[in-house]
Amino acid sequence: xxxxxxxxxxxxxxxxxxxxxxxxxxxxxxxxxxxxxxxxxxxxxxxxxxxxxxxxxxxxxxxxxxxxxxxxxxxxxxxxxxxxxxxxxxxxxxxxxxxxxxxxxxxxxxxxxxxxxxxxxxxxxxxxxxxxxxxxxxxxxxxxxxxxxxxxxxxxxxxxxxxxxxxxxxxxxxxxxxxxxxxxxxxxxxxxxxxxxxxxxxxxxxxxxxxxxxxxxxxxxxxxxxxxxxxxxxxxxxxxxxxxxxxxxxxxx
Numbered sequence: 418x419x420x421x422x423x424x425x426x427x428x429x430x431x432x433x434x435x436x437x438x439x440x441x442x443x444x445x446x447x448x449x450x451x452x453x454x455x456x457x458x459x460x461x462x463x464x465x466x467x468x469x470x471x472x473x474x475x476x477x478x479x480x481x482x483x484x485x486x487x488x489x490x491x492x493x494x495x496x497x498x499x500x501x502x503x504x505x506x507x508x509x510x511x512x513x514x515x516x517x518x519x520x521x522x523x524x525x526x527x528x529x530x531x532x533x534x535x536x537x538x539x540x541x542x543x544x545x546x547x548x549x550x551x552x553x554x555x556x557x558x559x560x561x562x563x564x565x566x567x568x569x570x571x572x573x574x575x576x577x578x579x580x581x582x583x584x585x586x587x588x589x590x591x592x593x594x595x596x597x598x599x600x601x602x603x604x605x606x607x608x609x610x611x612x613x614x615x616x617x618x619x620x621x622x623x624x625x626x627x628x629x630x631x632x633x634x635x636x637x638x639x640x641x642x643x644x645x646x647x648x649x650x651x652x653x654x655x656x657x658x659x660x661x662x663x664x665x666x667x668x669x670x
Contacts, residue, residue, distance in 0.1 A: 419499060421499050422445060422499050423437075423498070423499070423501075423502060423640065424447075424450060424488070424498045424500070425448070425504060426451070426476070427504040428448075428449035428451055429453050431629070432554075432599070432602065433449075433505070434449075434460050435604075435630065435633040438464065440633075440640070441465070441470070443641070445499075446495045447461070448472055449472070449474070450476045450478075450487065451474075451505070452477055452505070453475075460473060472491075472494060474490065474491065478530075478532075478534060481534050489542070497542060497543070498542060500551070501535060501549075501551045501552070502552050502640075503551065503576075505535075506528045507527050509523075510565040511565065511566075516567070524572050525572055528575075529572045529576065533579065536551055536553070536579075536583055540587055540592060547590060549593075550594070551592065552595055552596065552640060553576050553580050553596040554596070555596040556599060557655045559572075559598060560598065560653070580595060580651060584649030585649065588648070593645070594648065594649065595647055595651070596650070596652070597635050597636055597639065598651050598652065598654065598655070599632050599655065600627055600654060600655025600658045600659070601627060601658070602627040602628065602629065603627065603628060604628075619663065620658055621656040622660060622663070623656030626656070627655070631654055635652055639652070
């Protein structure tokens with residue numbers, strides 16, 4: 418049987434780190450890929466000090482030559498990748514009126530171009546072999562725009578449609594392509610103020626913010642055999658945020 422090997426971009430911290438840890442626990446050899454090489458290697462060493470089942474790799478996902486070279490290096494060192502998690506992304510805040518063109522281009526280069534390049538490189542490696550699965554990280558912001566992040570919301574909406582297009586084209590290769598769209602996820606306890614959290618919770622029917630395992634678990638499901646008939650979908654993990662807005666009634670009504 419083919420050895421399961423997962424590539425996690427943006428795996429050096431935050432949600433990417435949680436995904437790498439979960440996939441490793443589930444039996445994958447994991448290539449932790451990050452622009453910060455030291456962070457990627459630290460995560461990999463925390464999983465496997467021998468380097469036989471986890472390795473860290475430096476990569477700027479917006480660079481086509483670097484993406485192709487790194488995926489080939491992973492295939493040679495850990496084994497042919499069977500799963501790709503396109504998690505690398507940036508989310509700066511810029512008001513639309515004052516947004517520099519460079520800021521727009523940078524978000525598109527990392528979030529959208531990076532997802533495209535890694536997906537293409539992965540599929541080229543799998544071509545002729547067949548099988549494999551890809552999970553792209555979208556966002557609830559791709560369905561519900563956020564003020565000050567028009568570039569981010571646009572990039573994530575693009576990932577949703579890119580996921581569907583890739584699923585159609587890669588079906589003949591036996592590659593499944595899906596996406597996960599996180600809502601408000603707290604990776605650190607100091608990530609936001611209590612006031613901001615309390616305000617946001619009024620819009621989450623589940624009554625809590627998300628945590629890293631909520632996303633890592635969904636990704637783990639999508640790359641598993643249990644999700645074999647799920648393809649071209651985007652699973653929103655937001656506690657019900659996108660379901661609608663609760664009606665706040667005035668007292669006495």
